[in-house]
Amino acid sequence: MSIADTVEADTPSPAARTDELLLEVFGVLKKFPGVVALDNVKFKLRRGTMHALMGENGAGKSTLMKIIAGVYVPDGGELRVKGQPLKLTGPLDALNHGIAMIHQELNLMAPMTVAENIWIGREPRRFGFVDHGELRRRTQALFDNLKIELDPQVKVGTLSIANRQMVEIAKAVSFESDVLIMDEPTSALTDHEVSHLFRIIRDLKSQGKGIVYITHKMNELFEIADEVSVFRDGKYIDTRLATEVTRDQIIQMMVGREITQMFPKEEVPIGEVVLKVDKLTVAGVFRDISFEVRAGEIFGLAGLVGSGRSNVAEAIFGVVPATSGSIAINGQAVTIDSPAAAMRHGMAFLTEDRKETGCFLTLDVLSNMDTAVLSQRRYSKGGFVQRAELERDCKTMANALKIKTPTLGETIQNLSGGNQQKALIGRWLLTQPKILILDEPTRGIDVGAKAEIHRLVSELAGKGVAVIMISSELPEVLGMSDRVMVMHEGRMTGIVERADADQVTIMDLASQ
Amino acid sequence: MAIDKSALQPHPTSFKSQRRKWPPELSILLVLVGISLFFEALGWVVVGQSFLFNTERLTVMILQMSVVGIIAVGVTQVIITGGIDLSSGSVLAVAAMVSASLAQDQGYARAVFPSLTGLPIVWPIVAGLAVGVVCGVINGSLIALTAIPPFIATLGMMVSARGFAKWYTHGQPVSMLSDNYAWIGSGVIPVVIFLVVAAIFHVALGYTRYGKFTYAIGANRQAARVSGINVGRHLLIVYAIAGMLAGLAGVVTSARSITGQAGMGMGYELDAIAAAVIGGVSLAGGIGRITGTVIGVLILGVMTSGFTFIRIDAYYQEIVKGIIIVAAVVADQYRQRNRRG
Numbered sequence: 001m002s003i004a005d006t007v008e009a010d011t012p013s014p015a016a017r018t019d020e021l022l023l024e025v026f027g028v029l030k031k032f033p034g035v036v037a038l039d040n041v042k043f044k045l046r047r048g049t050m051h052a053l054m055g056e057n058g059a060g061k062s063t064l065m066k067i068i069a070g071v072y073v074p075d076g077g078e079l080r081v082k083g084q085p086l087k088l089t090g091p092l093d094a095l096n097h098g099i100a101m102i103h104q105e106l107n108l109m110a111p112m113t114v115a116e117n118i119w120i121g122r123e124p125r126r127f128g129f130v131d132h133g134e135l136r137r138r139t140q141a142l143f144d145n146l147k148i149e150l151d152p153q154v155k156v157g158t159l160s161i162a163n164r165q166m167v168e169i170a171k172a173v174s175f176e177s178d179v180l181i182m183d184e185p186t187s188a189l190t191d192h193e194v195s196h197l198f199r200i201i202r203d204l205k206s207q208g209k210g211i212v213y214i215t216h217k218m219n220e221l222f223e224i225a226d227e228v229s230v231f232r233d234g235k236y237i238d239t240r241l242a243t244e245v246t247r248d249q250i251i252q253m254m255v256g257r258e259i260t261q262m263f264p265k266e267e268v269p270i271g272e273v274v275l276k277v278d279k280l281t282v283a284g285v286f287r288d289i290s291f292e293v294r295a296g297e298i299f300g301l302a303g304l305v306g307s308g309r310s311n312v313a314e315a316i317f318g319v320v321p322a323t324s325g326s327i328a329i330n331g332q333a334v335t336i337d338s339p340a341a342a343m344r345h346g347m348a349f350l351t352e353d354r355k356e357t358g359c360f361l362t363l364d365v366l367s368n369m370d371t372a373v374l375s376q377r378r379y380s381k382g383g384f385v386q387r388a389e390l391e392r393d394c395k396t397m398a399n400a401l402k403i404k405t406p407t408l409g410e411t412i413q414n415l416s417g418g419n420q421q422k423a424l425i426g427r428w429l430l431t432q433p434k435i436l437i438l439d440e441p442t443r444g445i446d447v448g449a450k451a452e453i454h455r456l457v458s459e460l461a462g463k464g465v466a467v468i469m470i471s472s473e474l475p476e477v478l479g480m481s482d483r484v485m486v487m488h489e490g491r492m493t494g495i496v497e498r499a500d501a502d503q504v505t506i507m508d509l510a511s512q
Numbered sequence: 513m514a515i516d517k518s519a520l521q522p523h524p525t526s527f528k529s530q531r532r533k534w535p536p537e538l539s540i541l542l543v544l545v546g547i548s549l550f551f552e553a554l555g556w557v558v559v560g561q562s563f564l565f566n567t568e569r570l571t572v573m574i575l576q577m578s579v580v581g582i583i584a585v586g587v588t589q590v591i592i593t594g595g596i597d598l599s600s601g602s603v604l605a606v607a608a609m610v611s612a613s614l615a616q617d618q619g620y621a622r623a624v625f626p627s628l629t630g631l632p633i634v635w636p637i638v639a640g641l642a643v644g645v646v647c648g649v650i651n652g653s654l655i656a657l658t659a660i661p662p663f664i665a666t667l668g669m670m671v672s673a674r675g676f677a678k679w680y681t682h683g684q685p686v687s688m689l690s691d692n693y694a695w696i697g698s699g700v701i702p703v704v705i706f707l708v709v710a711a712i713f714h715v716a717l718g719y720t721r722y723g724k725f726t727y728a729i730g731a732n733r734q735a736a737r738v739s740g741i742n743v744g745r746h747l748l749i750v751y752a753i754a755g756m757l758a759g760l761a762g763v764v765t766s767a768r769s770i771t772g773q774a775g776m777g778m779g780y781e782l783d784a785i786a787a788a789v790i791g792g793v794s795l796a797g798g799i800g801r802i803t804g805t806v807i808g809v810l811i812l813g814v815m816t817s818g819f820t821f822i823r824i825d826a827y828y829q830e831i832v833k834g835i836i837i838v839a840a841v842v843a844d845q846y847r848q849r850n851r852r853g
Contacts, residue, residue, distance in 0.1 A: 317738070319737070319738055338737075338742070339737060339738050339739070339740050340740040340741070340742055343740040349738060351735075351738055356732075356734060356735075357732070357734045357735050357738050358732075358735055358738075359732065359735065360727070360728055360731035360732045360735060360736075360798065361731060361732065361798075362730075362731045362794070362796075362797075362798035362799050363727055363728070363731050363798060367724065367727065367728065367731075370724065371724070371725075371728050371735075371736065371739040371740075371741065372739045372740055374721050374724055374725070375721075375725070375739055375740035375741045376740060377721075380720075380721050383720045383721055383722060384719055384720050384721075385719055385720060385721060385724060387719070427739065
């Protein structure tokens with residue numbers, strides 16, 4: 001079942017599509033310390049169309065978007081909005097010129113309501129006070145127009161990631177912008193939510209808006225994009241009509257080489273049971289989860305966002321210890337009340353949210369890679385860090401993972417999302433784990449890096465590591481896993497063997 | 513024909529280990545030099561003599577700043593974890609009182625503890641440090657075990673510790689301290705203590721697990737915990753160290769003025785925080801170095817000394833000091849924004 005099947009085909013009114021250029025950039029240059037992020041890049045956006053940007057991590061897509069949205073000032077080149085040359089001074093300036101960006105990392109204020117978030121700084125006023133009635137009416141009208149079913153009065157903090165995404169989109173639309181920039185809006189959405197988003201996007205196109213869309217998902221591109229531009233290593237490669245290009249051609253343009261297999265799960269001998277989870281429960285979150293994972297096995301965890309998949313991983317790793325149930329490792333019952341305890345038993349846990357629970361954004365790449373081994377008292381003598389050995393091994397790891405950074409001393413903030421993710425994977429591989437828990441290991445990562453990570457995970461399984469992999473992308477779970485456990489609303493709805501697993505079976509279990 | 517040697521290496525290493533070409537403190541060091549030269553020029557114009565080429569003035573300046581400097585080293589570490597310590601001035605006072613009360617001359621009839629006079633100086637020193645550690649541990653436990661923000665926990669300590677210092681002798685100063693004890697505060701000893709403390713924690717922050725974890729917790733507390741760091745225990749240690757250094761500052765202060773007074777160290781916590789912030793330590797946590805703080809301390813010292821030198825009223829000094837602190841943070845944020853593109 002692909003996304004295309006879940007969406008009814010409503011055709012956008014062709015009248016909205018014109019050749020009028022909403023946005024045009026050319027010769028754009030942007031340098032960061034040690035890296036040329038963009039080199040002589042061009043890009044055009046037509047009214048009433050969606051223009052997708054494709055490229056590997058570090059290809060320069062996000063940097064280009066940030067330049068268009070006024071976040072970065074380019075070091076060279078020209079930007080034209082509706083034919084007028086323009087120098088943007090900041091995101092607010094971009095908004096005033098009709099360019100709105102929906103960020104990959106959502107920027108909403110959790111303690112405030114949906115309506116307050118959307119109209120922040122532009123609240124309707126009455127006698128100098130915020131007019132809450134009018135605020136609610138405006139938000140409702142906006143939601144009606146976009147067919148979003150959300151209560152404007154609820155606090156953003158209580159919403160799922162998908163719903164927050166909707167709020168972000170509504171906020172961007174509320175500026176009456178002509179250009180909407182979406183940076184991987186579907187990375188945290190379920191198929192159903194994606195189809196809703198696509199309906200909204202089609203509406204926006206028919207209203208004459210232009211949408212710039214960054215994605216790593218090929219099928220999305222063919223479903224809603226009109227044009228595709230491909231970037232590689234900060235350079236512009238080509239622009240094609242979505243109807244006149246194939247998936248393989250795009251991949252080739254992106255990586256400059258052919259990728260033969262996307263999910264290379266190798267057949268490896270499956271060993272003894274390494275991890276046994278019995279009736280694991282975190283009161284109020286999930287209950288009675290029981291499964292076993294064997295050495296060399298990749299155990300998939302599927303389910304919709306919010307089904308409790310990540311919570312199970314967090315309980316096993318001691319981030320939020322289980323309230324009842326038991327965990328046994330190599331046949332021995334163990335108590336895991338903290339991540340440190342889990343690590344003593346040979347576990348490693350790549351968390352779902354890079355920004356919130358993964359990266360030390362202000363620190364350098366080395367410090368992002370060495371934390372876990374240092375907390376295991378390795379690479380240190382009498383409290384002193386053995387820098388030479390540590391740096392040598394981190395370098396080897398960084399090379400093996402093909403992390404693109406000028407030096408390990410570079411602040412990790414300056415790396416692309418995919419390279420940040422690789423550094424975090426490196427952090428855990430340095431601990432030489434026996435049990436590796438990966439929560440959305442390829443979220444927001446391009447095709448090339450994705451295949452690299454898949455190959456790596458497969459290799460680790462081949463070396464006898466027991467892998468638990470959570471992913472929202474069904475093809476990934478199906479391609480990689482030996483068995484798949486499916487969850488729905490905090491319950492386990494089934495464990496499916498590789499041979500029996502297909503998208504229909506899993507979606508069926510996930511919505512039981 | 514030129515040969516590309518890198519292509520001949522069997523294992524090309526694409527990652528260099530050097531961190532940065534320019535130390536991040538360079539810009540703030542230039543500010544220090546600038547301010548010094550500013551006073552040097554004004555010195556010749558207004559007073560007709562040199563500001564910098566006067567050993568006595570510089571010694572006095574550094575002596576005055578060494579106590580704030582010792583506190584600032586502890587406060588820097590707390591700020592790097594993303595916290596704040598408002599209690600160091602008050603903890604200094606408690607330590608000064610307790611330490612002084614154990615350092616009184618032998619046989620002094622009106623001593624706080626008449627039976628404990630003429631002790632070897634190791635006891636008052638240990639007592640002063642211990643008092644600091646206890647205060648720090650209380651701060652750290654409150655922050656690690658309850659969810660209250662460091663600002664509130666250390667604000668409480670700031671008020672209570674000051675109260676304790678006053679209660680200790682019912683407001684009476686502790687005087688008649690032994691010559692041995694006074695030695696700790698004599699000559700350049702306080703400066704030596706400050707520099708040794710700064711050196712120790714510069715190494716600790718840059719080269720030990722302790723330092724690595726301090727930065728990690730400040731940069732992302734959740735990620736630090738998931739990476740296996742016992743965040744609560746580490747915070748406890750950091751606040752205990754900050755307390756201990758405030759205690760040490762109390763010992764030095766009482767030895768230097770040969771008396772213990774409950775009003776000692778008033779406002780020093782803010783000078784220490786200011787020094788750290790001027791030195792590039794980010795209040796958001798995860799960024800900052802001891803070298804920056806030391807330069808920050810010197811900037812504050814040069815300003816105080818310089819204004820006095822060109823005979824500018826103390827009131828104006830404070831006004832300008834406030835402006836400089838804010839300017840330092842603004843400049844730092846601007847610089848960081850530029851660095852990140």
